[in-house]
Amino acid sequence: MLSKKLGIKLYIKRDDKTGLVTGGNKSRKLEFLMADAVNKNADVVLTTGSLQSNHAMLTCAAANKLGLKSVLVLKGKEPTQFQGNLLLERLLGAEIHFVDAKEYGEVYKLMEEMMADLRGKGKNPYFIPVGGSTPLGAVGYVAAAEELFKQADEMGLKVDYIVNAVGSGGTSAGLEVGVRLFERAARVVGISVDSEKQVFQEQIAEIAKECAKLIGKPISIEPEDVIVFDEYIGEAGYGKPSKAGNSAIELVASCEGIILDPVYSGKAMAGLIDLARQGYFHPGSTVVFFHTGGIPAIFDLLKD
Ligand SMILES: Cc1ncc(COP(=O)(O)O)c(C=O)c1O
Incomplete structure (x- = not known):
């Protein structure tokens, strides 16, 4: 029509x-990105995006399916109510961090530090940049x-x-x-x-x-x-x-x-x-x- x-x-x-x-489109990208994570023996995957990032939510789902943990760093203040993708992320069991929009410019640096910390605890983190692009x-x-x-x-x-x-x-x-x-x-x-x-x-x-x-x-x-x-x-x-x-x-x-x-x-x-x-x-x-x-x-x- x-x-x-x-x-x-x-x-x-x-x-x-x-x-x-x-x-969504992120599933197609994650098919290849998560295969790389698995090939590199990663046990935790980290990614970032906006509060309603579809990519972040689907990364958690893909990680769950493969037995990996997921850590999300989202741009914005923690809302009082989790709706949409945030609600789904909570159900999927992701570890979620919120970074104020003013500090978000430094997010990759912050995530480097988080990964160094994880390595120090014997973990093998895998990083996926915004949007999996x-x-x-x-x-x-x-x-x-x-x-x-x-x-x-x-x-x-x-x-x-x-x-x-x-x-x-x-x-x-x-x-x-x-x-x-x-x-x-x-x-x-x-x-x-x-x-x-x-x-x-x-x-x-x-x-x-x-x-x-x-x-x-x-x-x-x-x-x-x-x-x-x-x-x-x-x-x-x-x-x-x-x-x-x-x-x-x-x-x-x-x-x-x-x-x-x-x-x-x-x-x-x-x-x-x-x-x-x-x-x-x-x-x-x-x-x-x-x-x-x-x-x-x-x-x-x-x-x-
Ligand atoms: C639903 C949806 N459509 C389209 C896009 C855009 O795709 P891309 O980031 O590959 O440009 C995204 C992600 O940014 C998305 O989540």
């Missing part, structure tokens, strides 16, 4: 169904691109555009590598939910280059080759719902029975809808929207 409204052939890749609690994490999205193109081939579809939310860049980087590796004409269109366009263009190109090296297929990708729109971050910025994002959530819920989230996929869909209405996608083109998950945040952020 949404396809008809937008004048494109819209497909939604349900990466909100990737497994591990409520699913390392070249290794991005390999998860090279695999996702392979899966997407296989499914598209089976359905006789030629994918023209792939649209996804950009928060730390790993998802887009993996998709950019995938498009080149599998020699497809699809353009990856990133919708920023945080930083401005140029920052992400550089970041994505950098992660993509390193990711391609890791899988032994050097590819050429420069910042100017990366498409990012930064007009849909919203009035209140990262982590806060936007008017357009909330309208997109309502539209997709009413047309398709699919729930998006207010921090990532709702804003990315707001971008897709606006771009379709502006005629950015050529008429009748096949657009795949990656639903990257994020559902738990709804219960904390969409209160009425």
